[in-house]
Amino acid sequence: MTDFTRLMEKKAAALKYDSEKNGAPVIVAAGMGEMAERITETAMKSGVPVYEDDSLASLLTQMKLGAEIPEELFQAIVEIYIYFLGFTGDPEKDKEEREKRREERKNALSS
Template sequence: MSEFEKLMQQKAAALRYDPEKNGAPVIVASGMGYMAEKITETAMKAGVPVYEDDSLASLLTQLKLGKEIPEELFQAIVEIYVYFLGFTGESKSKDKKEEKSEK
């Protein structure tokens, strides 16, 4: 498979969740190929966590921008949010343990 073909298979979607405005996360960007690559690069540069799941990305890129994700995808999205919350929490607790052991 050529590099171009690999690039064209990439898919990405960006979500935003504001509980005061929306009942569910909203798709704020999505794309395939070069656009997917740029969405991912932009997120990483901005310090936004990136989660890779080809199946979920395929589903999300089929939805309209600005729309809340459908209820059928809630569980998958919640698992991603929990993953990132746990990742951040573990990272912070390890840092605190290391600080205490140094004292």
């Protein structure tokens, strides 16, 4: 697989939730390839936790910017918000937590 192909497989979406304005989280950024990398880098530099889920990212990048998350994706989004509640703001500690949870998901899928 070429570097270009690997780059184009990357997908990212950024969500925002304001309960006073919207009934569900809204897509504020989405893209593939280099745009996905920029979204992820911007989030990380800003201290925003990053959650990796290729399937969900694929769905979200197909939606329009400003669109509310459809009801069918609520459970997945709630799980992500719960996941973020465990973050401390300490990059090293948060990295360990991400790796632990990634391993738990991998084990659950292989069971």
